[in-house]
Amino acid sequence: MWQTIAKSLFGSSNDRYVKTLEKTVARINSLEDQLVDFSDDELRAQTAKFRIKLEEGATLDDILPEAFATVREASKRVLGMRHFDVQMVGGIVLHRGEIAEMKTGEGKTLVATLATYLNAIEGKGVHVVTVNDYLARRDAEWMGRLHGFLGLNVGVIVPNMPEAARRDAYAADITYGTNNEFGFDYLRDNMKQERGQMVHRPFNFAIVDEVDSILIDEARTPLIISGPTEDKSDLYVALDAVIKELEEEYYEKDEKSRNVQLTEDGVEEIEKRLIAAGLLETDNLYDIENTQVVHHMDQALRAVVMFKKDTDYIVKDDKVVIIDEFTGRMMDGRRWSNGLHQAVEAKEGVKIEPENQTMASITFQNYFRMYPKLSGMTGTAATEAAEFWDIYKLNVVEIPTNVEIQRVDEEDEFYKNTLDKFAAIAKAIKEKNEIGQPVLVGTVSIEKSELLSDFLDKEGVKHAVLNARMHEKEAHIVAQAGRIGAVTIATNMAGRGTDIQLGGNIDFRTEDELGDMEVGPEKDAAIARIEKEIEAEKQRVLEAGGLFVLGTERHESRRIDNQLRGRSGRQGDPGLSRFYLCLEDDLLRIFGPDTLFAKMMNSNLEDGEAIGSKWLSKAIETAQKKVEARNYEMRKQVVQYDDVMNDQRKVIYEQRAEIMDAERVDDVVEDMRRDAINAMVTAACPPGSYPEQWDKAGLKEKIDEVLGLDVPLDDWIEEDHVEPELIEERLLGLSEQKLSGKIVDIPEDSWRRVEKSILLERLDHHWKEHLATLDALRQVVFLRAYAQKQPINEYKQEAFGLFEIMLDTLREDVTKVLLTAEFRPSAPPPPVELPDLPEFLTGHIDPFTGEDNSADGDGSAKMAPLFGTLSSSPVASTGSGGAQTADPYANMDVSRNAPCPCGSGSKYKHCHGAAI
Known part of the structure; x- marks a missing residue:
């Protein structure tokens, strides 16, 4: 009661905040008459004047009134539109890194030009994020006329752009594009092997249009770049046939979570039918050998029971095309993960495309939190204000309408x-x-x-x-x-x-x-x-x-x-x-x-x-609030799990950047070799143990496998006072001698490129495998709840251990490749311009349900190797084995029978050397 009285007397906190901005708006208005007399050239020269002021120590807040007044005058001349005072308030809110809630028709697109221009003056780049490609193109062309008049250049990011055009667009003062394009470009950048191939520059400021759609609705699912795995079409078809014959009494539907669970009788029945169909390795459904079949059986059950044609997807040109639940748009090129899309394809009898493995992923929450300053605008944000603050630390400000709303909202x-x-x-x-x-x-x-x-x-x-x-x-x-x-x-x-x-x-x-x-x-x-x-x-x-x-x-x-x-x-x-x-x-x-x-x-x-009835409407609203709270918890869960991966992602991506920027990485490679030898010796000769307890045979085998050395280990151990540290030093010395002998005739700059390329390629390979492991862990870790354990805590602990294992494996792998591959010098290839990175299969996939939630397809549905052949790098393959169509090692003249330097495990003549 007292709160209501106080609000009627003093206004809400939002009203009071907006009122504090009126002084700034008054200063902007006071400059209008002065700028009216400026010629076009004088108005355009304002940009250079502002830049000089910033160089002399002024802040963006200092030049805000004059900059906003300049944009208003330019808009009148170029677009024939004058910013209202409430639009000026919206521009200030955007510049301050907050969310401006403005009703439909209040001119949010025009409001964005104020904060965009002001922040672009510094030359650090401003990203304007839209919900679809049409709006990105439209706004870049429409508002680009205004920015161009004031001397700023504008770029736009759309699907299927060449890499060079993307780099130019990101280098512009202002860049328009969709959330998916910005996010996928960030992931692709961190899969490239040369700094010159990267398109993004350091993050500065982003304005997100329809911020509730992008940061709330679409944030339920991360962006994922994936590549193909083996074909299992026959399995999908066979399981689909079994599930379609399964009666409803054998399963229970949960429409809230869009999940299906077999009953106890259902488990027995499906086990009998799968055995009869010859689909199980053993007679027990839940034996470890049947894990893959059980997983795809669950997906087939969801596809048949829960996913409806013309609601969740449509069949177009003999393909299953996902329908976005928020916008109703088709998302060509998007696919559900974890075998769900293949299950739906089997259900509809269309061609089944192979599954894909995650190569890189990030949530929108963690992507947009990388911007030092973030703001947004929409017509509807107040109902999600708590989430905006909790996740993004964004405050929602309701901007008054220019003219009072006359719409009648009936019961x-x-x-x-x-x-x-x-x-x-x-x-x-x-x-x-x-x-x-x-x-x-x-x-x-x-x-x-x-x-x-x-x-x-x-x-x-x-x-x-x-x-x-x-x-x-x-x-x-x-x-x-x-x-x-x-x-x-x-x-x-x-x-x-x-x-x-x-x-x-x-x-x-x-x-x-x-x-x-x-x-x-x-x-x-x-x-x-x-x-x-x-x-x-x-x-x-x-x-x-x-x-x-x-x-x-x-x-x-x-x-x-x-x-x-x-x-x-x-x-x-x-x-x-x-x-x-x-x-x-x-x-x-x-x-x-x-x-x-x-x-x-x-x-x-x-x-x-x-x-x-108002009572019924209120009951509906209560139900909606419950669903909103539940959806928030789902999004929060996605963030919690991705935060674990995000810490690891930052380490890997920072390491990649350092490697790419370094002229030489021999110190990193040497540290890896030292750590790998230490790990081998420590595993075979545990601290505090006696020599007779050491695993001498296992250590000797490991030395031969990783270092390619045949050492008299027994003689070393029989010597008096032998210590594991002494074995390590001897192995390190011998390995350095071997490496020095291998590269004595190879030009130093060529060898430095080999080291850097192998290091990056092996890092990417093991990171990809690590992501696949984390995906599998996230799918099953919830079962720990039955043991009265918190799944997220278990996930953090397991993920940390897996990350340490990945780093150990990486050190050993890099050491093995450099010491066991054979190199011979040859004439270096002529310099060639860096090619574009191949397109990947991109998706926006729920890590728990496999559902795709992209509101805007980027058209990037081609599947390709993780890395193409890079001209400046002797190594540029996935290391997946098999014959290759190009040989990045040709200039090193690797021995035909030596292990391939890419680390695939195959002989050079059966891998990259097969092209010769």
Whole structure:
């Protein structure tokens, strides 16, 4: 009570914070009259003046008022748009590294130019992150005109760009791109063997558009770069056939976690059927020999029972294409992991592509936390403010609207079943359509979109359906959703980021109708005609009540509902919003209390009858809050597990960078050799043990395998006062002698390149294997909970031990390759320009469920070796064995029968030398 009274008297903390920014806005406004008199050249010269001030010791905050005023004046001249005062407030919030919550239609794209320009003046680079490629291209071209006018250069990152073009884009003052592109480029950079191949430069400042979508919705799943493993198509098909015949009584579904578990009877039954099908190595389902079959059986069960065609995926061109649950877009090139995608392919009878192994991964949380300064903007962030602060230390600031919102948000209407609900929706749409009021309908799946489309066809209502089957046109369709009598069905807010203007969007209509017309008086006249028509149409729409937003179902998150509502009532326009619900909706069916809804509604409602109640709406909101809290815990769990890997990732990536930057790495290689010899001797001759207890045979075998030395170990040990330290020193001396003798005729610079290349290649190989081990560990560590242990603590402990083992193995491997491979000098190859790194299979995969959550495909679906042939490096293979098509060791003239220097374990003539 007292809190409410205080808020009414003094305003909320958010209101007070925004009020403190008004002084800065007043200073910006005071400069406007002065800048109006500047010529274009004088205005453009402001950028150079600001840079001089920064060099002289001024801070960005010192030049903020003048810089913002400069952007405002430039925007008036270049874009014909003047920043409102509330947009200035938003720009200050972005510059301070906070989240600006601004309602739809308040001009967030224009707001971003303020903080972007100010922070780009330093020349350290600013990244503007968008949710899809269309918006990245659009904003880079649209706002790039403003930045270009002020002397800044703009780059844009889109899928399938050549590496050289990417480097140029990242070198620009301002770089636009999607979250996936930025993240995958970071991972690819840390898989390259030459600093000159890397595209990113040091992180500085990022502004994330639609920050809730990117940092909350998509952050449930990490970015993953993977490569192919062996083909197991026959196994997937056989398991699919067994699972499809399994009766429902043998398993239990958990729709909340989208998981399926066999019952006790189900385990016995499936065991019998798998034995009959010849799929088990032993008669016990859970013997260690059957681990792989059990894993793929679980995935086949999930694919058949839980994943639905046209909701979770579609079949297009004989391929299973994932549908993003948040945007409804197709994600070509994206694949579920852990064999789930292959299970769905087997289910649908399409070609089964091989599984893939993780080569690099990172969560969005850990990626974006690398930026020294991070900010974001969206229309809906307040409901997730706690998570933004806990994970990213980002404060959410609600920016006032320029004009007060006029939209009317009506109570939800409840119906008994889906057919009643959709019949009522179709009737409501027809009524609005008859008076010319435009309607935007939000659905949760392709299936629901098409069902509603059928109802509207029966009512004779002309409409446009926007879902994953036609996302290429989504911006153009959504942009015209405010025209008189328009009815647009959109799946989960497809077309987000596109402004819906009453009467129609002038830019899109001009592009659609006059795109092929040449610039000139005729086109100018046509544009003037369209503008006049839009103005007249806008008046008719205003008289009809503005845009009517209709939700066919409540989403798990209140934010998604608010996004839909926010499409109506932009810039003080009138509008209306209403949600239609029924007992068969997923939210009510899965998360709602059965007795609360089912008993009351089934007993009291007639077919086709609706009920509206604030009490029911409140109950729905409570259910949504519970789901939001649960989803937050899931995202938090992803971060907790990735934090463990992130510490190790930083060590590996920093080590790689140091190796790439170093002119010589002989000291690193020498330390590795010393550590490897110490580990061998310590394992065979434990401290405090007697010589007769030592594993002399094992040590001798290890010395021969790793160092390639045949030493009189027995004679050494029989000597008086022999100590393990003495054995180590002798082995170290002999190994150094052997290495010196091998490279005596090889030019020093060539040998330095060999050392560096082998070191990087072996590091990457073992890191990849380590990631695969951690993936497997994460899949099973939850079972430790049955032993009353915390899975995350167990994971941390195990991961640390595995990392130490990986480093030991790496030291031994590098030592082995350098000492056992044979090198002979030959003429060095002529210098060649560095080639582009091959494309990888990229995904955005849930590490616990295997589900893909990318809202924006990057088109990078080709599979290729981890490293291509690098011209400046004698070594550049994966070390996976088998014949290669190029020989990076040709200039070293390696002996044909020697082990291949790549470390594959094969002879040179059967590996890289096979190309000769």
